[in-house]
Structure formats: C-alpha cells, structure tokens
Amino acid sequence: MLEKIKGNLGFGCMRLPMADGEVDKAEFCRMIDAFIESGFNYFDTAHGYIEGKSERALRECLVDRYDREAYVLADKLSYWCFESEEDILPFFEKQLEICGVDYFDYYLFHCLNREGYAKHLRCNSFEIIKKLKEEGKIKHIAMSFHDTADFLDKILTEQPYMEAVQLQFNYLDYDDPTVQSKACYDVAVKHGKKVIVMEPVKGGALANLPEKAALELSKLGDGSQASHAIRFAMSYPEVFMVLSGMGSMDMMRDNISTSKKLKPLTSKDEEIYARIREIIREVRQIPCTKCNYCAEVCPSKIPISEIFEIYNGFLGASISRGEVKERLLPYAEKIDKCVKCGRCEGNCPQSIEIREKLEKIRKML
DSSP states (O other): OOTTOOSSEEEETTSOOEETTEEOHHHHHHHHHHHHHTTOOEEEOOTTGGGGHHHHHHIIIIITTSOGGGOEEEEEEEGGGOSSHHHHHHHHHHHHHHHTOSOEEEEEEEEEOHHHHHHHHHTTHHHHHHHHHHTTSEEEEEEEEOSOHHHHHHHHHHOTTOOEEEEEOOTTTTTOTTTOHHHHHHHHHHTTOEEEEEOTTGGGGGGSOOHHHHHHHGGGOSSOHHHHHHHHHHTSTTEEEEEEEOOSHHHHHHHHHHHHTOOOOOHHHHHHHHHHHHHHHHHTOOOOOOOOHHHHHOTTOOOHHHHHHHHHHHHTTSSOHHHHHHHHGGGHHHHHTOOOOOHHHHTOTTOOOHHHHHHHHHHHO
C-alpha cells in the first residue's frame, strides 16, 4: 500500500497560499517543487476545499507539470456533495476531470460520522467505490473520520476493506471526550489499519498558543509551536502520513525540517504536552479548526471560522476586549443574518454549538 509514497509528510490542500481570493498559483508551484525536491509526494484534497479551487489548482500546479508517477493524489467523496445513488458516479468522474487524472491513488469516504455513514449506506456508496477500484480508477480506498471510537469500530467491522483511516490527531484532542483522538487511533490499530493524521496543528490553533501554554511548550526545546505539534503526531508507530495545510513556503520549510529531524517522544515530553492541554482548556477557546465545512452549508453564507478565529484571540488573551469588538464589528451584520437552522452544527467535525457561540458574540457586539 505504501510502495509509492515518499516520506511521512503530506501536503494538505485545504489551506493554500492565496492572493485576492484566488490560489496564488505561482507560489503554489514553488511550494510543490520544494516539497517534491525534498523527497515527499503525497497530496490531499477534496472537492469543497477552498470552494472548489483546491482541485483546480492541483491540476494546474501539480498534474500538468509532473509525470503521474511522481506524486500520490488523494481525493474524497463528501456526503454533502450528492443526494442519491445516481449522483455518485457523475460526481466522481467530474473530480477526475477537474484534477486532470485517470485515477486517484487514494479515495476517501470524507468526514464519516453517523449521519454521513447512514447516507452512504442508503446511496450504495461503498459498493460503487469498490467497483471503481476494481476498474482501476481508484488504487486504495480509505476514510476520514469524525465521530466516537465505538462508531469507528462499527464501521471498520462492517467495511473491513478500508486500507487506512484518516483521523484528527493532535496533542490537544488526544484525550478530548468529543474528538477521542487516541481512542480512535487505538481502534484503527486494533483493526490493522494504518493512520493518516489530519489537523495535527488543529487548524493553526496549536501554532498560536496562549502565552502560558507557549511558555510551557518552550521546555521542549527549540522549534516553532507548529513543529512541536507535528512532531507529536509523527511519533505514533501506526501513523504513516501526517497532513499539514501549508499556506506559505515558511510553513513548508518548517514542516519538512521537523519531519527530517524527528526525535521520539520521551515520558517528560508527554508530561509537558499534557500540561499544555490543561492550560488551553482552562482558556476555553472555541475548538474550531477552520475547515469551513460549516460555511459550505450555511444558507446565510456567514464566515463562521473567521469570526471564531478573531474571538479566540480574545479568549486566549492575545487581544483586548476593545480590540476584539473592533475587529468583529465588520461581521456584525453577517452574524445577524443567522437563521439558527443548525445545518452548520450538523456539518461541524468538532461538534461545536455554533448557534450558541454566534449568539454570545452577537450580544457582546
């Protein structure tokens, strides 16, 4: 399964360099070149990433510029992108066309949870994807997962052909009762599945720590906050790939350096990570990873993750109450447009009570 993959760092293409609302293709090309020249070749995307711009940018900047054997491309079947069994094949063929490839190396059932799993069963997705693999249009079938460990156990028992499980795994979510990173990792290992890590830096939250947590992290030695988060995820034996959403060349260089100079965790290191977890939880920041799955289904097009990122700066004491109000005022009209339909919460991998949080912010304004 791993014969074509080079290295343990994957280029997550949910967060790319942007300029004036579009992917900065020139910078993306430079980053791809540096990534491949450094000995890595795994690229991960999905149809909804950056409002569909991720797949198109990969075609122009990667597929059109490199031989097909030079890279490993992973794409996904998002359950909110189809409504019936008849929609699935046309959607898949559209993804192949947009990406400019004849096959995907990895194709993942995206963001599986109870709702998504039920829809896939209802629409016969699993059988359709297995047939596409038999036809050679998919090399490996995997899944990304956002639910409880017991439900992951159920899926892997019922769908044993899954070759890998993509999990949100980082030192903050390690023992979180909602995300259950470590518990889900243990279930994947029990079923003999290799693990792909997503959100190792939790959407950038672990690269922008509250001051007290940053001081504790400094005890781990030199390196950026992000590098320590990447190191944590890479240290687990059944993790064969850690995805990082790299929006700049500096981020990429930092991640590559961490991967190539990986040091195993010690018991003292694990104690420090545990103390940082407790400090962050005391702050009670909103656990948003900026995946923007909420915005994809919001009928009012509210930029929820942008609002939460600003508000978290206030909760983490990096900006004052006056400053957070000033920075959020341009969003006030958009927040007022919330119809409290709850579709965002149904699509949120972190199970955030989005309506409640937005109402709290609205009242503050």
